[in-house]
Amino acid sequence: MTQTDPILTVAGLSKTFILHLREGARLPVVAGAGFELHAGECVALGGPSGAGKSSLLKMVYGNYRVDAGTIQVRDGDETVDVATADPRRLIRLRGQTMGYVSQFLRVIPRVGALDVVAEPLIGDGVAREEATARAGALLARLNLPERLWQLPPATFSGGEQQRVNIARGLIAHRPLLLMDEPTASLDAANRAVVVELIEEKKRAGVGILGIFHDAEVREAVCDRVIDVTEFARAA
Incomplete structure (x- = not known):
């Protein structure tokens, strides 16, 4: 494993919610989702509301379990699959490698x-x-x-x-940072400060995966956008 390897690799990720209060109705979210994130880059999850952006972010962080696929996070000299990691390993990963806003x-x-x-x-x-x-x-x-x-x-x-x-x-320094609409409630001056902070994290080699509904912030900090609707359509 080298420092040029992705900090995050998502492959074949699928998720369906079971609505137990709706007689077990199934609500597909994503299917076959896959992408990579490298150190020092900021990638946005794009798509309309309900496309599965927040669900994908929560799957990467381990808050939602997945039906299929892998979520490989580089943790020092080893790789951890969030999709199958036991709770203690997941807590340790969050404590030293993966941050969440x-x-x-x-x-x-x-x-x-x-x-x-x-x-x-x-x-x-x-x-x-x-x-x-x-x-x-x-x-x-x-x-x-x-x-x-x-x-x-x-x-x-x-x-x-x-x-x-x-x-x-x-x-704190975390090599992988997940951000869910970090500037949604901020005025222009504080949005500008957050943009500066994100750029500093990128220069420090942090890989950032986020949801940025503010177009100006997204264009300022993101290197590319992953269209989640293609994963939603496949579900």
């Missing part, structure tokens, strides 16, 4: 924003003082007022919560 912030109540953002660094072994300093610097860059840093993000506006979410997802 979802649309919505899910955190422990009553924990301040600064600690929420610093936690991934502390989990990596960074001293708390350094971790909180770096968290503060990133929150400042994302224009979150310092008076909010000690407050729990559950009390914040949608845009403020999204900035905390982005900071938490980007603060």
Whole structure:
């Protein structure tokens, strides 16, 4: 295995939801999905709402199990198939290789924003003082007022919560980063900051797979777009 190998290889991926409240009706999502993602590139999943973009992203992260296919993630000198990995291996993969920025912030109540953002660094072994300093610097860059840093993000506006979410997802180095509409609730100034942060991640060799409904952001950061509708049509 070399550094030129893909960080992510998806092959033959298929998923159907079973609607148990609808007498077991089957809802095909994707079939035969396949693509590669390399270090240092940003790839967007494109297509209309309902085409399966978020489902694909959740399958890559291991939140959704798959019916068929493989999701190979390069983890150091080995490759892990997310589709078949046991829970402990998946947790370890997320802890050191694969990051995720979802649309919505899910955190422990009553924990301040600064600690929420610093936690991934502390989990990596960074001293708390350094971790909180770096968290503060990133929150400042994302224009979150310092008076909010000690407050729990559950009390914040949608845009403020999204900035905390982005900071938490980007603060630690993860070779593979998944992003689900990271700028959906942001104003133009903060979207520009996120574009800068994504470009910095790319220069650091991070492979990014994301959903970017904002056309300006997508055109600014993405190297190519994968049309998910071709996978949906095959389902």
